[in-house]
Amino acid sequence: MASLESETWPQDIYQVLVENRVRQIAYIPDIGHASLIKMCHKSDNMKTVVLTTEEEGVALLAGAWLGGDRGVLLMQSSGVGNCINMLSLTRVCRMPLLILVTMRGEWGEFNPWQVPMGRNSNQVLTAAGVLTFVVNHKDRIKETVKAAARMAFEGPAATAVLISQRILGAKTFGR
Amino acid sequence: MNPERSKSYPLRRRAVVKELLAKRGDALVVAGLGAAAWDVTAAGDAPLNFPLWGAMGGAVPLGLGLALAQPSRRVLVITGDGEMLMGLGSLATVATQHPPNLAIVVLDNERYGETGMQLTHTAGGVDLAAIASASGIPICNTVSDKKSFKSALPQIQKEVGPLFFNIKVRAENLPLVLPPKDGAYLKDRFRFALLGADTIT
Numbered sequence: 001m002a003s004l005e006s007e008t009w010p011q012d013i014y015q016v017l018v019e020n021r022v023r024q025i026a027y028i029p030d031i032g033h034a035s036l037i038k039m040c041h042k043s044d045n046m047k048t049v050v051l052t053t054e055e056e057g058v059a060l061l062a063g064a065w066l067g068g069d070r071g072v073l074l075m076q077s078s079g080v081g082n083c084i085n086m087l088s089l090t091r092v093c094r095m096p097l098l099i100l101v102t103m104r105g106e107w108g109e110f111n112p113w114q115v116p117m118g119r120n121s122n123q124v125l126t127a128a129g130v131l132t133f134v135v136n137h138k139d140r141i142k143e144t145v146k147a148a149a150r151m152a153f154e155g156p157a158a159t160a161v162l163i164s165q166r167i168l169g170a171k172t173f174g175r
Numbered sequence: 176m177n178p179e180r181s182k183s184y185p186l187r188r189r190a191v192v193k194e195l196l197a198k199r200g201d202a203l204v205v206a207g208l209g210a211a212a213w214d215v216t217a218a219g220d221a222p223l224n225f226p227l228w229g230a231m232g233g234a235v236p237l238g239l240g241l242a243l244a245q246p247s248r249r250v251l252v253i254t255g256d257g258e259m260l261m262g263l264g265s266l267a268t269v270a271t272q273h274p275p276n277l278a279i280v281v282l283d284n285e286r287y288g289e290t291g292m293q294l295t296h297t298a299g300g301v302d303l304a305a306i307a308s309a310s311g312i313p314i315c316n317t318v319s320d321k322k323s324f325k326s327a328l329p330q331i332q333k334e335v336g337p338l339f340f341n342i343k344v345r346a347e348n349l350p351l352v353l354p355p356k357d358g359a360y361l362k363d364r365f366r367f368a369l370l371g372a373d374t375i376t
Contacts, residue, residue, distance in 0.1 A: 024243060047243050049272060051236075052264030059233030060240035060268075063205070066225060066362065067244025068370045089230040089237075093358035 010035035012142035026057035030076035032102030054079035055086035096156035207234035207254025222368035232262030270311030307339035314338035
């Protein structure tokens with residue numbers, strides 16, 4: 001597997017965000033989102049907001065939408081559970097929400113503490129009313145993010161793209 | 176915990192909010208769930224009010240997203256101590272973003288008002304203004320009487336923020352004044368009033 005630094009799919013996601021006129025980038029970082037976050041920080045048209053917990057991002061982007069800004073929420077799978085009650089805001093108010101989740105605890109995971117959320121992110125998001133898109137191959141990331149963005153902003157709906165650990169590679173801490 | 180003291184605080188929440196909103200101009204108002212939303216509605220329901228009926232802990236980050244999207248408009252978040260306690264981390268996020276147009280007001284009666292008036296952490300001495308200040312919000316204060324409220328009022332309405340005022344209000348059960356509860360309606364009327372008809376999807 002190529003190192004994440006040399007991958008081009010984060011650039012593809014960035015492109016989709018630009019095309020969708022996404023302005024607020026809310027995130028709790030994950031190594032899988034590192035390059036994308038860097039690109040967003042450099043953009044003059046994007047406001048990056050680092051959060052203390054992922055649910056803050058759900059509320060932040062609801063406020064953004066009320067004010068006319070489109071947003072995206074970046075997180076790793078461990079953050080999905082933190083969002084559940086706050087997602088009622090998106091759902092009851094029928095607001096758009098685009099979430100991009102990089103998966104941990106799902107494929108060849110070294111750290112068992114990541115597995116409970118990693119293995120259940122899809123069901124949990126689905127139960128909360130979020131439309132999920134699982135992507136297992138890097139060549140499919142761009143079209144999937146595009147589809148999810150379209151359904152989020154044209155819906156309006158809450159959508160989440162789950163980017164598999166197969167693409168990201170599992171952390172091993174050298175073991 | 177001190178169960179008695181907030182019963183005799185001189186400031187009354189409905190009068191405080193009425194005065195806060197009397198000269199709101201074109202301010203955008205977010206109200207946290209429960210009593211704060213009823214107070215804002217008692218002062219007059221309006222399309223540019225966004226009262227929450229849930230999403231506890233979300234009032235401040237929602238106000239932040241709105242303030243970032245609308246930098247030329249004053250954004251006023253009015254919420255309760257229980258709601259604020261659930262989203263303390265968002266004060267750190269506000270400080271980091273530093274929106275000059277965001278004012279946060281907590282109506283602190285030291286109780287969870289909707290669930291039987293149980294004491295919150297602020298009854299035990301937790302100082303929300305100190306937390307906001309330590310988070311890096313430049314203007315933070317606690318207001319406990321009419322005189323200090325009078326001097327805080329123009330700051331809350333106009334001073335360059337972000338700013339945070341914790342207003343100690345009397346613990347009291349008041350008649351419910353409920354805003355509309357259909358979230359999609361609240362959202363659409365807000366966007367219609369702020370952004371115009373063609374932004375409604």
